[in-house]
Amino acid sequence: MTPRLGVISSGRQGGCRYCAGKAPIPPQDAEALMRAAGLEPLEPYPGSMSHWRCRHEACGREVKARYSNVKRGVGICRWCAPNAPVRPEDAAALMRTAGLEPLAPYPGTDTPWPCRCATCGTTVTPTHGSIKQGQGGCRPCSRKKAGVGISQAWARRRELPRTDGDQAAVELQGFGLTPLEPYPGPAGSWRCRHTVCGRDVEIRVHNLRRGLRACPYCPPAPGGRRRWPADEAEALMRAAGLEPLEPYSGRRQQAWRCRCTGCGRETAPSLGGILAGQGGCRRCADRRAAEARKTDPEVAAADMRAAGLEPLERYVTSMTPWRCRCTTCGNEVTPTLMKIRTGGGCRFCASHGFDLTAPALVYVMRNHRHNAVKVGIGGTAGRNERVAHHRRSGWVLVQDWHFATGVEAHAVEQAALQHLRDAGHGPYLSRDIMPNGWTETFDADLVTPTALAAIVETNIADLAGTVTPVPGRTILRPDRWSTRSGSSTPGRRPSARRAGRGQLPLF
Structure with missing residues (x-):
């Protein structure tokens, strides 16, 4: 052989291919390997990767095997392999052996x-x-064989020795049971009486032999679980203030429809919850929890007096308006205890916000950019001059009405807003567009400035000569726009501009 000097000097290949690992296989060595695997060559050695025609000595069939596969121990004979192809005549013979005659x-x-x-x-x-x-x-023959096997099994079972009724009754005495009816068999339900507790139970003899309890109503050990009889379960519910409306199902964790004797509402607690000490009526439980958290009336009255307010009625809750009289100015106000505890006080004595004792005005303004109108109140001098503030935001004054005190102006404004809410008009602008006073804006196409001014004048005439409303008590709050007289469906009513572009009735 003549190797190249460059290949030898680079070290990538050896000099002699026979001394390397990829040397050609001599034909005599290949034939010896094939004969050792049970194959007799029928032609000269063609190469390690070529098909070599041989005869398999085990089955006598002629095969074409590769030397490389035989050396690895595979591909010796396809007819003797586990997934060997099936000859049609052998397949038909197998089907006939199973009692089937091929039709194709x-x-x-x-x-x-x-x-x-x-x-x-x-x-x-x-x-x-x-x-x-x-x-x-x-399949029909298989089902017939299965039916015969079941019949034979039942026949063998009938031949087994059976326990008679007298022997079973003697066996029950060892469990403290007295039969109340004839013996139904080891798997039948047998009505008996437990001599320990005196209750009627239904047992199966084979369950007793397996080690199950003789009476489900008696606990297996002190503190263990037991089945509650219907009469005892109903007594437990009545002791908890619940009147059952349906029979006891026998499952302590299943909801049991009852009526609360405290509030009269229908509820569905479980017997397990009552045994665990839980309350049966959620409404009564919430009421008891609220009463437990409720502030003592004496402490609440002391807090109001500390803020300069004398209560005129009994205390209800911290979020309920409480009618009081200011000891400083003598006016009657209705703050909540929560407001007083957070720093609030008498609205007439407040040094900020709208002054109810000073002269005030009711105004109607319009914004051409947003096509909106607004009604509101403001002070005439010194404090809460809302008209000047809105003018800087693009609003134009349409008309205003002056009053001697802020109480009168507030009553007129709230009456006008109540009239518009009852007619179906909701806030037109959002808080983002108008942060201060957005709840008092309306669509100018639905409520024109002239119509809004007419509403204000009508309410001024209606309130003339009437009793002054309680100061600080709003006629309509933003979170109660949906609560109107005659409304049958709860929830917020759609705004006027969503309901349609037509003019809604104002009077």
Whole structure:
């Protein structure tokens, strides 16, 4: 051999291919390996990767094997392999052995093969693979064999020795049970009486032999679980202030429909919850919790007096308006205890916000940019001059009405807002567009400035000569726009501009 000097000097290849690991295989060595694997060569050695025609000595068939596969121990004979192809005549012989006569040529080992059962004559379509695995080919015959097997099993069971009624009654005495009816068998439900607690129970003899309890109403140990009888379960519910509306189901964790004797509402607690000490009525439980958290009336009255307010009625809750009289100015106000505790006080004595004792005005303004109108109140001098503030935001004064005190102006404004809410008009602008006073804005196409001014004048005439409303008590709050007289469906009513562009009635 003549290797190249460059290849030898680079070290990538050796000098002699026979001394390297990829040397050619001598033909005599290849033939010896094939004969050792049970193959007799029928032609000269063609190469390690080429098909070599040989004869398999085990089955006598001619095969084409590769030297490389035989050296690895695979690919010796395809006919002797586990997944070897099946000859049609061998497949038909296997089907006839199973009692099936093929009606069509062999389609493949996993393809349904139409055959006729030699026993019942039914045409069936099993596969060659299922028959080879030992499965039955005819379903009617298989069912018939299964039925015969079940009948034989029942026949053997009937031949077994049975326990008679007297022997079973003696056996029950060891469990403290007295039979109340004839013996129904080891698996039948037998009505008996437990001599320990005196209750009637239904047991099965084979369950007692397995070690189950003789009476489900008696606990297996002190503190153990037991089944509550219907009368005791109803007594427990009545002791908890609940009147059952349906029979006890026997399951302590199942909801039991009852009526609360405290509030009269229908509820559905479980017996397990009552046994665990839980309350049966959620409404009454919330009421008890609220009463437990409620501030003592004496402490609440002391807090109001500390803020300069004398209560005129009894205390209800910290969020309920409480009618009081200011000891400083003598006016009657209705703050909440929560407001007082957070720093609030008498609205007439406040040094900020709207002054109810000073002269005030009711105004109607319009914004051409947003096509909106607004009604509101403000002071005339010194404090809360809302008209000047809105003018800087693009609003134009349409008309205003002056009053001697802020109480009168506030009553007129709230009456006008109440009239518009009852007519279906909601806030037009959002808080983002107008942070201060957005709840008093309306669509100018639905409520024109002239119509809004007419509403204000009508309410001024209606309130003239009437009793002055309680100061600080709003006629309409933003969170109660949906609460109107005559409204049958709860929830917020759609705003006027969402309901349509038509003019809603104002008077």
